[in-house]
Amino acid sequence: KVFIEIIAKNVNPARSSVIDAGMNRxxxxxxxxxxxxxxxxxxxxxxxxxxxxxxxxxxxLSSKVQIKQTGLTFEDGGFIAVDDKCLGGRSIKxxxxxxxxxxxxxxxxxxxxxxxxxxxxxxxxxxxDIEGHEYEVLRGFGVEAFIRFNIKHVMLEASSHIxxxxxxxxxxxxxxxASLSSCVYCLDPNLDPKKCSFRETLDHRVGKLxxxxxFSQALNRTxxxxxxxxxxxxxxxxxxxxxx
Numbered sequence: 001k002v003f004i005e006i007i008a009k010n011v012n013p014a015r016s017s018v019i020d021a022g023m024n025r026x027x028x029x030x031x032x033x034x035x036x037x038x039x040x041x042x043x044x045x046x047x048x049x050x051x052x053x054x055x056x057x058x059x060x061l062s063s064k065v066q067i068k069q070t071g072l073t074f075e076d077g078g079f080i081a082v083d084d085k086c087l088g089g090r091s092i093k094x095x096x097x098x099x100x101x102x103x104x105x106x107x108x109x110x111x112x113x114x115x116x117x118x119x120x121x122x123x124x125x126x127x128x129d130i131e132g133h134e135y136e137v138l139r140g141f142g143v144e145a146f147i148r149f150n151i152k153h154v155m156l157e158a159s160s161h162i163x164x165x166x167x168x169x170x171x172x173x174x175x176x177x178a179s180l181s182s183c184v185y186c187l188d189p190n191l192d193p194k195k196c197s198f199r200e201t202l203d204h205r206v207g208k209l210x211x212x213x214x215f216s217q218a219l220n221r222t223x224x225x226x227x228x229x230x231x232x233x234x235x236x237x238x239x240x241x242x243x244x
Contacts, residue, residue, distance in 0.1 A: 002155070002187065002235055003031065003125065005205040011124035011152050013037045019123055019151075021072055021108060021137070022130040025086055026052025033064040037124060040115050041067045044103055048086040066115060071105045072130055074140035078105045108141045112149060123149055128156040135170050143176045146239045154236045155187070158219065171215045174234070178212070181236040186210040186218065188232035196230035209235075 018032035023043040029052060032039045043049050049067055056062045071080040079102040106114075117123075128134050134156045146154070154177070178184045186198055191210055193200065197217050198210035210231070212218050218231040 001206050003028075004035070006203075006237075007125050007153055008035045008037075009205075011122065013124070016122040016124040016152070017117070019112070019126045021126065021128045022157075023052060023067065024048050024129075026055055028127055029065055029067075030055060030059065030061065032125070033061040034059070036064070039065045040112070040117070041065060042070055042072055042111055043067065044069065044071050044080065044082045045084075045086050046082070047084050051086060068111060068114070069103055070111055071103050072108050072111060072137045073105045073133065074136050075107050076105065076110050079103060080105055108137050109145055109149075117149065121150065123151045124153065126151050126154045128154070130157075134158065135173065138177075139169075139173055143173070143180070146177065146180055151239045154234075154239055156234050158231055158234055167216075167219060170219050174215050174219070177236060177239070178215070180239050180241070182238040182241050184212040185235040185237065186212055186231035186233065187235050188230075190229065191231060192229035198230070 013036040016037065018029075018037045018039045020026075020029045020032065020039060020041040023029050023041040024045075025048055026041070029039050029041045033056065041052070043052070046069060049069055052067065053062070056065055071082075082103050128137065130137060138156070145151075174184075185201075186196075186209070191198070193210060196210075197214040199213050201209050201211050203209055212231065212234065218234075220230060
């Protein structure tokens with residue numbers, strides 16, 4: 001709803017693209033293509049890619065979409081062994097070259113560069129949902145890349161309970177990204193505002209949202225059963241509207 005009611009109405013599809021990092025079966029890719037955006041999608045699973053291509057062909061949208069089978073990570077190098085299922089949350093591991101089912105690992109910047117993304121052509125939305133590797137990939141991408149690649153909005157799954165590394169570093173990183181944005185919202189439908197420091201806000205186009213005002217709590221990994229009742233999805237609005 002955010003995509004349709006806000007992004008698509010404010011960013012001209014004729015002069016912009018959408019990046020779908022973690023395409024899965026292609027629901028988000030197809031939505032963007034139906035809204036006549038050019039779409040660049042990345043996905044590990046060959047099975048998922050096949051399902052998405054079949055749906056795009058049926059809808060007559062294949063010409064709007066470019067898909068690359070790759071694993072996205074902090075920096076270029078190595079491979080990931082991928083199963084033949086199309087399920088979110090599957091286990092993946094580093095693999096040596098030459099094994100069946102392996103997929104190369106690339107940074108997001110390299111993956112975009114391979115498609116010769118025009119830095120003067122605005123990216124209406126970067127959507128990132130890659131099963132717990134979001135922070136790793138975006139950290140490798142770097143805060144400056146949001147400006148360099150002319151990214152207008154970013155939407156990501158904040159699966160903090162399976163992230164690795166120092167949580168304080170993630171808090172600092174997202175604060176830096178947020179400094180480029182007019183506002184950061186929590187989009188998690190399972191949000192429990194009683195447990196979180198969020199300011200409730202209302203957008204007349206999409207209804208109730210929660211403004212993120214405490215990243216350390218939004219990314220907290222200490223809740224029972226590894227759940228995160230604070231925020232599972234972030235929406236950074238108007239990335240690049242501010243300068244360094």
